[in-house]
Amino acid sequence: MSPDKKLINAVDLSVTFKVPSGSLRAVDTVSFYVNAGETVAIVGESGSGKTTLALSLMRAYAPTSGNLFFEDEDITHLSEKALKDFRKKVQMVFQDPYSSLDPRMTVSQVIAEPLRAHFKLSANERDEKAGESLKAVGLSPDFLNRRASQFSGGQRQRIAIARALALDPKVLVADEPVSALDVSTQAQIVNLLQSIQEERNISYILVSHDLRLVYHLATRVVVMYLGKVVEEGACDDVVANPQHPYTAALLSAVPALDEASRRDRIVLNGAPPSPIARPTGCSFHPRCPIARPECSTNTPELQTMPNGRKVACFYPGELQPHISFTSSK
Amino acid sequence: MSQDSKDLVTPITRRKMFKSKNKSLATLRISASILAALFIIAIFQPFFYTVDPAASDLTLRLQSPSLDGALLGTDALGQDVYSRVIAGFRWSLGIGTVGTLLGCLIGITLGVSAAWNRKRLRIVLSRVIDIGISFPYLIIAVTIVTVVGRGFWPLALTLGLVCWPTIARIVYAETLTLREREYVTAARLFGIGSIRSIFTHILPALRPTIQVVAAFTFAELLIAESGLSFLGLGAPLGTPTWGNMLNESRLYMESAPWMMFGPVTAIIVTIFTANLLGEGLNAREHSRSTRVSQ
Amino acid sequence: MINTATNAIEIKNLVVSFPTPAGYSAVVRGINLTINPGDRVAIVGESGSGKTMMGLSMLGIQPTAAKVEGEILIGDVNMVTAADAVARKLRGNYISMVFQEPLTSLNPVRTISSQLSESVRRHNSISKKEAEARVLAVLTAVGIPAPKERMKSYPHQLSGGLRQRVMIALALINKPQLVVADEPTTALDATIQAQILDLLRSGMGDAALMLITHDLAVAADVCNRIVVMYAGNIVEQGPVAEILSNPKHPYTRGLLSAIPKFDQARPALNPIPGAPPTISEVVPGCRFASRCSYADAQCTASEPEFINNIACFHPVTGAVK
Ligand SMILES: Nc1ncnc2c1ncn2[C@@H]1O[C@H](COP(=O)(O)OP(=O)(O)OP(=O)(O)O)[C@@H](O)[C@H]1O
Ligand SMILES: Nc1ncnc2c1ncn2[C@@H]1O[C@H](COP(=O)(O)OP(=O)(O)OP(=O)(O)O)[C@@H](O)[C@H]1O
Ligand code: SF4
Ligand SMILES: [Mg+2]
Numbered sequence A: 001m002s003p004d005k006k007l008i009n010a011v012d013l014s015v016t017f018k019v020p021s022g023s024l025r026a027v028d029t030v031s032f033y034v035n036a037g038e039t040v041a042i043v044g045e046s047g048s049g050k051t052t053l054a055l056s057l058m059r060a061y062a063p064t065s066g067n068l069f070f071e072d073e074d075i076t077h078l079s080e081k082a083l084k085d086f087r088k089k090v091q092m093v094f095q096d097p098y099s100s101l102d103p104r105m106t107v108s109q110v111i112a113e114p115l116r117a118h119f120k121l122s123a124n125e126r127d128e129k130a131g132e133s134l135k136a137v138g139l140s141p142d143f144l145n146r147r148a149s150q151f152s153g154g155q156r157q158r159i160a161i162a163r164a165l166a167l168d169p170k171v172l173v174a175d176e177p178v179s180a181l182d183v184s185t186q187a188q189i190v191n192l193l194q195s196i197q198e199e200r201n202i203s204y205i206l207v208s209h210d211l212r213l214v215y216h217l218a219t220r221v222v223v224m225y226l227g228k229v230v231e232e233g234a235c236d237d238v239v240a241n242p243q244h245p246y247t248a249a250l251l252s253a254v255p256a257l258d259e260a261s262r263r264d265r266i267v268l269n270g271a272p273p274s275p276i277a278r279p280t281g282c283s284f285h286p287r288c289p290i291a292r293p294e295c296s297t298n299t300p301e302l303q304t305m306p307n308g309r310k311v312a313c314f315y316p317g318e319l320q321p322h323i324s325f326t327s328s329k
Numbered sequence B: 001m002s003q004d005s006k007d008l009v010t011p012i013t014r015r016k017m018f019k020s021k022n023k024s025l026a027t028l029r030i031s032a033s034i035l036a037a038l039f040i041i042a043i044f045q046p047f048f049y050t051v052d053p054a055a056s057d058l059t060l061r062l063q064s065p066s067l068d069g070a071l072l073g074t075d076a077l078g079q080d081v082y083s084r085v086i087a088g089f090r091w092s093l094g095i096g097t098v099g100t101l102l103g104c105l106i107g108i109t110l111g112v113s114a115a116w117n118r119k120r121l122r123i124v125l126s127r128v129i130d131i132g133i134s135f136p137y138l139i140i141a142v143t144i145v146t147v148v149g150r151g152f153w154p155l156a157l158t159l160g161l162v163c164w165p166t167i168a169r170i171v172y173a174e175t176l177t178l179r180e181r182e183y184v185t186a187a188r189l190f191g192i193g194s195i196r197s198i199f200t201h202i203l204p205a206l207r208p209t210i211q212v213v214a215a216f217t218f219a220e221l222l223i224a225e226s227g228l229s230f231l232g233l234g235a236p237l238g239t240p241t242w243g244n245m246l247n248e249s250r251l252y253m254e255s256a257p258w259m260m261f262g263p264v265t266a267i268i269v270t271i272f273t274a275n276l277l278g279e280g281l282n283a284r285e286h287s288r289s290t291r292v293s294q
Numbered sequence C: 001m002i003n004t005a006t007n008a009i010e011i012k013n014l015v016v017s018f019p020t021p022a023g024y025s026a027v028v029r030g031i032n033l034t035i036n037p038g039d040r041v042a043i044v045g046e047s048g049s050g051k052t053m054m055g056l057s058m059l060g061i062q063p064t065a066a067k068v069e070g071e072i073l074i075g076d077v078n079m080v081t082a083a084d085a086v087a088r089k090l091r092g093n094y095i096s097m098v099f100q101e102p103l104t105s106l107n108p109v110r111t112i113s114s115q116l117s118e119s120v121r122r123h124n125s126i127s128k129k130e131a132e133a134r135v136l137a138v139l140t141a142v143g144i145p146a147p148k149e150r151m152k153s154y155p156h157q158l159s160g161g162l163r164q165r166v167m168i169a170l171a172l173i174n175k176p177q178l179v180v181a182d183e184p185t186t187a188l189d190a191t192i193q194a195q196i197l198d199l200l201r202s203g204m205g206d207a208a209l210m211l212i213t214h215d216l217a218v219a220a221d222v223c224n225r226i227v228v229m230y231a232g233n234i235v236e237q238g239p240v241a242e243i244l245s246n247p248k249h250p251y252t253r254g255l256l257s258a259i260p261k262f263d264q265a266r267p268a269l270n271p272i273p274g275a276p277p278t279i280s281e282v283v284p285g286c287r288f289a290s291r292c293s294y295a296d297a298q299c300t301a302s303e304p305e306f307i308n309n310i311a312c313f314h315p316v317t318g319a320v321k
């Protein structure tokens, strides 16, 4: 496979939910792709549609409009039956390691569940495969017969990752995989995800609100605001030189150990608007520190800049955060 | 801070810790054993007869209870009340069991299907359940008796058709929340089909609830069975069932009150036991779920 | 009713334990801590170190199975022994809590506004209308968009971020003197976290804050004092600048180096190896010894005392990397 082959490719994807007060466009004409072996991070406000996007990339929802391709095949309207191969190659790790594992199942049942859906294996073969998966995430195969409910959050997340790896997927969608864990356990899981990627050349789609982690793991970043992509680019680039003021604010809001970052913080005024009552013009304008009058009337389109960066703002690059980079090189 | 870790481990009796859990376990054990005993009586009833329950001897009619004669007296046809009460176990427990199983089958199927489906089927099925709940059950009973006649299976069918809506509604409500669990979504995204997901994730999670509901339903059906037989809509006349016996005893309430005593005791003991079982199961489930949530 | 002149709360030798088959095991193992009015203290430590149990005991709302010993003094009331009525009066009015899981601590079948105004009216005799005005004001203050409409929502209709704001509103609505915030921003994204940390840092009037978190960066952001807990003990405490620039306890250093940084070289992260002891595990020496790279025979033989703001036989000096 050529290195730049698009595995998952979404074109102008929209997802609309029916809510009592009308309809809510949680994902609004988003284009998104992930190449083999790369890690694309989706960052953005709470409620900006990250989870909805991640789930619709997995065809958990049928998109309202737009198209979804997997390995160049259009899977937008495929039935569950026809999706079988896709379901095998694209796996997910959820945020909450407590509710994502059935508490009544043993670890071996948990890990074997996806195997059962796709292969006819004897109980022994399944156990063996489950044991291998468990080893791959740094847990002892002795755990196989214990119930998932007996484990700590970090161990459960390892089990969830083992389950996702059991089918040897090409893409792993991880929705906030470490945000329920404490800092030290986070570091363990992040290192684990990284070493798995090095071994297996899996692509990751990483939903996270922790930009420190995103910087650490991702090759490319997609920034969402109110269901739309407002900025996209190579991770290094976006962090070092954010173009959209929201990205700048997001970066500057990272809790920092150093005084200077904290002092020069860009604090956003106001609150995120609801996707039901979307502001006119640029959706970000009510909170934007550099908004001009035209921002409330004209809508900035997502434009591709010469270096391949994409940004939806009339004044790209104007607002810059203070970030303290370190280098251990 | 300087405390030795040994100081921090103060002894506590096992008994205190498990007291409340033990109590519910004891309830459960006792009620389950009694119910098992009742079922044994029902299955091996010939061993418990003193005389043939069908044998009637008009010379011995309306005898009062005595230790060397009829243990619980005799009825208007001179049949032995004790042996007839024993014979009634098979009928009553059988009807209760079959009715409950049928009700669970219908209730679980409809409840789970309604909750699992997100589209039109859900609306249709929820309406069906609502209608089922408000449907007057005597109408079902009268209809079935008119069409099929009286007997064990018509009555079991009637009771099954009467009790499923409550079960369906409880199952429906619980499935709705279970369906939203992340592990259920996860299963779907692994490519696991609805049926398999229901069997691996939903039904096992419903089991404790269903056990509790089934125990209470069983108790209710016993009452309903007696009631229907009493009204002449249940067992064929002359069949030794508690409801029929009650019905027959009505005329002799003053002259032979013992005719009532046997069946009433049997009904109360069985219903009480089934209710106790339901409560025990409920308490056990409750103590489990609080432990899990910690 | 109570004398609040000297400190907001004083904790003396607090022990919280749970029954296990082997007897009671302590999850908070003899803690001493004083919080002054207006103080902002961070309690930092890994999952399971007893932070939440300490917080819950301070309000007298620990799980029923828990046994609490020692003193928790609010003025001259000892929350450990106080009568229910007294403790209830202090909760909300004097000390309140923002919980870790907003969804499970809000009533799912009642609207936001009815839950908030009930809390106002429980402590103040004011009309329903006045209570609702106050609810609206506090919801606006914690940055809930379209608060008027949101008031009528049920908790499950709100996103995680909004639910956490509702929880903070609930904690602040009776203008308490001390707010215990248990991981209030764990589920939130960066700009909202920054706003809420802002709110906690400077939007709480005179109320003192005890912020429970596992992220030293969050602690540094909001607080002026950091208390590091490990497996039920306080192992180090000090002013923020001191802890960050010169952490002495190997555990504190481990926590600091586990935080991902904007490091262009992207080296592998540095987790602390292993896991903390389980609550019923009896550890003869320092409870951190098995994971500590400085541990020696002394560390595994006896438990270090908490002296000069640190509990370690081999305090380290200098900044972390
Ligand atoms: N099943 C649903 N029905 C109706 N609205 C929904 C549904 N799922 C999500 N939404 C709405 O869609 C929007 C996007 O939600 P989503 O969960 O994707 O956000 P998110 O970016 O993942 O947020 P968070 O960081 O809080 O997880 C929100 O306004 C949410 O309320
Ligand atoms: N009801 C309970 N019964 C027995 N043990 C309990 C109970 N509640 C908590 N514990 C134990 O008490 C210890 C301390 O728990 P606590 O919730 O205070 O930790 P924490 O520091 O807040 O962790 P986290 O960061 O995960 O919230 C844990 O080991 C936990 O397993
Ligand atoms: S378009 Fe205007 S309002 Fe929108 S982000 Fe750019 S400057 Fe701000
Ligand atoms: Mg989400």
Ligand SMILES: [Mg+2]
Residues within 6 Å of the ligand: C051, C052, C053, C100, C182
């Ligand atoms: Mg906690």
